[in-house]
Amino acid sequence: MTDFKDYFSTKSDSYAHYRPTYPHVLAEQLATLCKEKNIALDCGCGSGQFSLLLANYFEKIMATDASSNQIESATPHPKITYKVAPAEEVPLPNNSVDIITVAQAAHWLDLEKFYAEAKRVLKPKGIIALITYQNSILNDQKSNHLIENFYGKTLDHYWPPERRLVESGYKTLPFPFPEIEFTAPAMIAEWDFHQLYGYFTTWSAFKSFEAAGGAGEIEKFKMELAAAWGDLETTKTITWPLALRVGYFD
Template identity: 50%
Template sequence: MPAFKDHFSTAAAGYAAHRPRYPQALADFLADAAPARDLALDVGCGSGQFSLTLAERFAGVVATDASAAQIGGATPHPGIAYRVAPAERSGLPGASVDLITAAQAAHWFDLDAFYAETRRVARPRAVVALISYGVPRIEDAAADAVLGQFHHGTLAPYWPAERRHVEDGYRALPFPFAALEAPRLAIAVAWRLAELIGYVETWSAVRAAERAVGRAPVEAFRAALTGVWGDPEAAKPVRWPLALRVGRAP
């Protein structure tokens, strides 16, 4: 099994503070499709951005991540059991889970091993969902252009190879489950300047660029975005369309 590629432990605090939560409509769709709502397994959970949403619909959620720092920064919830564990070894009993999710995480997994674990823990007709989102769109043309240039231009040499799967909405990943049609959904927030910059600082390519050339590219981006934002306390709509691969275990 390949070694765990840890791109996020060093930014765990920022990840917990600045990564967006997923819409309740996504958890509702998955919960309604699941054979029961006793237990959901959220794999590669980070600091619990989707785990917390799932906890609104499932009696219990087990949320796992290979990064102890990410789990340490997760928001406690009485219905969620956070565990440090790789995606490929949940530690759960066989045939015990109604829903298995991986939100913005599956591109880091050993997929063959993860799918074997998914089949092992899934109850009959359990739902499996891979969820991803790419570059957010800002409802301000000038700010959106600055963000796009930073992501696609400045940071292009620094994105890990796995990022290509996020860019294509996981369409190229194998998905050996009976497909379910998923609704069109998006994460939508209204963010001030500092919130958007805080989110961008969580990107793996930002940390790779810092290691290679220092903070200059990030500071140039910050200055450019500040220059077009206007009042830094003004909240602007930000939207991430979700890409969903949803299926049903045997």
């Protein structure tokens, strides 16, 4: 059994509600790389954000996550089978999968074991895509400064070391597949203050800092960001830069 670093089960409902939605065109672009569109495997699926997009292009989706709470919070879909299973131990036969996606989760995996499992289940020339997004950016310099300070200074020592892989856009991840050049679309949302702050509460470092007695500093950040925001019901454009490593099983 693979060791599972579980940072998200305790707030799986918040994760499902507050995480941003991937652009539909991303799933479409990945689907066009596949020779067949029979089975997609979405590992570390969380509550199914990316699995649901894959269902628009593939006949069947196997969506797995090691967290039973995340799977319980997943959105049902007739094409999607949700399973509690680590990405390193997939309940699928050899050479059966057209594409494997891992959205904002590859940095938590035992990559050596995961890659071996990916090579087992992928069809020849099957696609593998590791997807990550980086910090949110607003068209508001003061809010951005407050968020960057909270992320990089207040929470700095509470981020797991794997977070640095996200910050690199996965460029520092080992990736033992012939690579496909891929231009990622932007991930954009129109959110009010409450939605954005709710997203911050899903951060692993936020939870660790809160548990360590950081509630006062968190409340200070919330009040300062609210003051910079203005009308809390007003929506603002938020962008998350997307980065991918895309390859195929040779």
